[in-house]
Amino acid sequence: MSLWFPRLASERVLRTCPHDGAFALTFNEKNANRLYCLNGQAEAQGLYRGMAYSDARAFCPTLQTIPVDFRADQRFLEILRRWATRYCPWVGFEGVDGLVLDITGSAHLMGGEEAMLADISARLNRTGLSVRMGLGNTRGAAWALAHHGEEGKQIVKAGEELSSLATLPVSALRLDEETCVTLQRLGLRYIGDLVETERAPLLRRFGPSLLKRLDQTLGWQPEPVTPLEDPIHYGVRMTLPEPIGLLSDVMAGTERLLERLCDKLKKQEAGVKELCLTARRVDQESQQATLRLARPLRDPHRILPLFERGLSEIEAGFGIDQLRLQAVHVEALPNQQTSYLSSGCKDQLDDLITRLGTRIGLENIQRFLPADSHIPERSFSVAPAAFCEPDSKWKAPRPRPIRLFGPDPVEGEDARPPRRFRWRGLFLTVRNCVGPERIAPEWWQQDGNWSSGLRDYWQVETAEGRRLWMFYTPQEPGWFVQGEFA
Incomplete structure (x- = not known):
């Protein structure tokens, strides 16, 4: 059986945003917008797929369009594929807007082939989807009827x-x-x-x-239907002959489940970032313990100690008779060559982040990352350490201070740093200075603190031992302290 959805992309959008008039999706081809998928009203106006958008607006000024989302259309077709498995287990894709079903041995469960076609058509029409169907002894015959057959002639007998x-x-x-x-x-x-x-x-x-x-x-040459493989399920369970309640017993059961789960992850070259252990009690109530990892792992000996805090909070009640461990979030973790030069310092840091994250949350453990900007305040960004890698490519044309703070005004109007000035209640004497380094603002950014004017930055070393980062504003003569070197 072949199912063809001639208006799949447009009807997917219209199901959530109904529109009574002419509607179409557009795509860009060679710097020109063209129509991709149209509804019935647009086709009635003489518009067609591949037509230039400017020509379409000339024919139909009331035409409403939005850009096509190919990924969303593919996800929607995957949803339809899973839905079609209610009629037979062998369902595959037929291009970007169709499905093919091998209903051999399944039609009698729905009352025959004609009853199955009627049921599919009725269900799809209720959801607002147009479909054309064809059924034959071969895949090619079913496709031909769905795309080029006449109404009422949907079945080709063997x-x-x-x-x-x-x-x-x-x-x-x-x-x-x-x-x-x-x-x-x-x-x-x-x-x-x-x-x-x-x-x-x-x-x-x-x-x-x-x-x-x-x-x-x-039918002179075979053409099988190749269904998609079901996604790998990363979940294991253990049913216990006798209820358990001690933490040591729960840890022992979790260790066995981790070994089985990590073996499956290793075969797929994947690592887990979030685990969920469900403990079913004898009263049919369930307790869950979740573990979020800073990095993808598949080593049970490293994961098990990190799980101990979450498992200790499980209330066993009258006993636990089943444990189920599921990998909620899985990422690719390819095999790597190991050598005697490899160090475990990074693994220890990741484990530390995970332990702290179970207490205060992984999002609250942050690190600084370089940002593409010559403005000191914008040359870095803050991101959760568990969801990013450290970046050593800090680009700075000249040394930058470790500490940055809001510009503090000091007395002085000359273009060179004042010999003696007062800053935060301290009287400081300049012993040495290096500069200037002129920095202009990023006018394309919306910044209320600094959107116009220039700054001449100086590295100032004082006789009292303070090493400051100061700048001078020539447009409005004045001196400011913005940072301090270590």
């Missing part, structure tokens, strides 16, 4: 492929557009014309692909 499909155009064989145009120029417009033509000239002219599609459609 052995009647040639008589039922002979009047369909050659494009029903799933050929590329260039091949279809060439066949039409040669006078071969229908599938019946190809069957009556000698195969040797067709093979020399078009290669084996044309005859392969013809044979697959007519």
